[in-house]
Amino acid sequence: MLAVQGQEFLGSRWALGIRSSGATTLASVDAAFDRGELVRTHTMRGTLHVIPAEDVRWVLSVTGDRQLRQGASRQRRLGIDVTLLTRVEAAFRERLADGGRTRAQLFEDLSAIGIDPSEQRGMHLIYALNVRGILVQGPVVHRDDAVSREQLFMLAEEWIPETPPPGDPLAELFVRFVDGHGPVTVDDFAWWSGLPITVAREAVERGRARVSEHAEGVFVSAVRPRRAAGFDDAATLALPMFDEYYISYADRTAVASEQSMALIGPGKNGMVRASLLSAGRIAGSWTHSAAVGRHREEPIPEIFGGGTAPDPAAVVAALRRYADFVSAH
Numbered sequence: 575m576l577a578v579q580g581q582e583f584l585g586s587r588w589a590l591g592i593r594s595s596g597a598t599t600l601a602s603v604d605a606a607f608d609r610g611e612l613v614r615t616h617t618m619r620g621t622l623h624v625i626p627a628e629d630v631r632w633v634l635s636v637t638g639d640r641q642l643r644q645g646a647s648r649q650r651r652l653g654i655d656v657t658l659l660t661r662v663e664a665a666f667r668e669r670l671a672d673g674g675r676t677r678a679q680l681f682e683d684l685s686a687i688g689i690d691p692s693e694q695r696g697m698h699l700i701y702a703l704n705v706r707g708i709l710v711q712g713p714v715v716h717r718d719d720a721v722s723r724e725q726l727f728m729l730a731e732e733w734i735p736e737t738p739p740p741g742d743p744l745a746e747l748f749v750r751f752v753d754g755h756g757p758v759t760v761d762d763f764a765w766w767s768g769l770p771i772t773v774a775r776e777a778v779e780r781g782r783a784r785v786s787e788h789a790e791g792v793f794v795s796a797v798r799p800r801r802a803a804g805f806d807d808a809a810t811l812a813l814p815m816f817d818e819y820y821i822s823y824a825d826r827t828a829v830a831s832e833q834s835m836a837l838i839g840p841g842k843n844g845m846v847r848a849s850l851l852s853a854g855r856i857a858g859s860w861t862h863s864a865a866v867g868r869h870r871e872e873p874i875p876e877i878f879g880g881g882t883a884p885d886p887a888a889v890v891a892a893l894r895r896y897a898d899f900v901s902a903h
Contacts, residue, residue: 600721613711670727754818873897
């Protein structure tokens with residue numbers, strides 16, 4: 575997948591869990607963060623994603639400048655400039671020298687040097703340092719008998735490995751997108767990566783020889799994806815909020831009706847609801863609270879009308895799989 579959208583931290587972990595073989599648990603996914611194999615940072619579109627640590631640097635070499643330009647206007651209004659960022663980076667480096675810090679602690683660090691983190695100033699400062707490859711979110715902050723919702727911020731140079739970049743990072747980004755999300759079009763890639771359409775087209779030309787063109791302008795992986803033994807294409811699955819299966823495409827009509835898209839989102843607040851997938855298409859949504867003392871409660875389904883309703887027993891089984899993932903914490 576290369577990256578899965580991750581502003582809703584629990585949802586991004588379930589996005590990995592549902593794509594993993596065996597009885598994967600939240601604890602086993604969190605362990606990958608704690609080992610430094612996975613991190614969360616702003617890799618594209620100004621949005622948090624979960625990504626293998628070894629891929630962070632080269633992805634940001636493609637998407638970082640675009641993200642910085644898109645956030646520049648808001649940062650100017652907040653008084654964030656290069657001088658301020660240099661000052662904040664120096665302060666964070668000093669305080670992170672002895673290990674990771676939570677977002678609340680970084681905000682306290684800002685206040686200690688006379689910078690007001692309110693009005694989203696603190697978040698935009700962290701965002702700018704993420705996109706510049708200075709910070710990443712790494713180890714999970716564990717909580718007793720509760721779902722952890724935060725991570726420790728780490729200095730990227732100390733936490734993520736030094737790995738050689740691909741020979742052509744732009745082409746690599748396109749190929750990896752196709753491998754994890756195909757069939758896709760250049761418009762899908764432009765949307766997912768946040769790159770201008772002209773740059774997206776260049777990426778397609780530079781990576782074309784490494785993928786297959788299933789139909790004109792529609793690309794699939796040159797290597798057939800692995801399938802879970804016994805998997806049924808008509809299966810019912812409980813996908814998390816912002817799942818890549820739905821959110822990663824410019825045109826989502828292949829997997830959802832107009833009615834379903836209106837109900838799933840993105841809405842005016844940018845949220846994308848958790849969805850129930852049946853035979854490859856959105857058939858409903860579901861909710862679940864990860865609040866302290868409530869993460870062991872049963873998820874609640876909502877079936878949309880206007881199509882073939884999934885088998886109730888299959889819905890129960892899909893939600894049970896999620897419940898087992900999160901409650902085994």
